[in-house]
């Protein structure tokens with residue numbers, strides 16, 4: 001029993017989960033990834049392609065793929081979807097003009113076959129900026145409550161301080 005249990009633990013406990021971080025350019029994806037990893041704000045450049053980092057939390061490995069968000073790069077997001085367990089969608093809460101574009105990208109992504117079992121975490125980033133949209137506001141605009149086929153959660157945050 002004990003042996004079987006520890007064997008099972010070693011199979012499941014050490015599993016590697018694939019996480020992709022997506023969102024429009026300038027949303028703060030790379031800043032969030034490195035804030036999470038190093039607890040520091042790194043100087044970022046627009047990501048061309050992707051950054052990948054491994055994070056280990058209590059024996060569970062998360063392979064975090066941070067994708068570039070520029071318009072020309074969004075078409076290739078779907079090449080990263082295979083085997084993805086978690087999607088982190090980062091929203092620039094100050095960018096009221098492009099929230100509709102984010103919404104379009106979100107629903108396109110949710111419809112993808114490879115992500116049908118993935119859970120979605122939406123970060124309403126840049127909460128430190130005055131007059132930014134709140135997490136509730138973003139949730140409303142993105143009509144998150146209409147999402148029934150994926151687990152989702154929305155969270156306000158500030159990548160510069162690590163808050164949230």
Ligand SMILES: Nc1nc2c(ncn2[C@@H]2O[C@H](COP(=O)(O)OP(=O)(O)OP(=O)(O)O)[C@@H](O)[C@H]2O)c(=O)[nH]1
Nearest residue numbers: 025026027028029030031044046047069126158159
């Ligand atoms: N005020 C504020 N600025 C932030 C925050 N998070 C990120 N930024 C800034 O936003 C800019 C873009 O951040 P990145 O992390 O490079 O954005 P990205 O989503 O990776 O962009 P792409 O790689 O082009 O897709 C940088 O100047 C960051 O310093 C935040 O919480 N608050």
Ligand SMILES: [Mg+2]
Nearest residue numbers: 029030046047
């Ligand atoms: Mg980036």
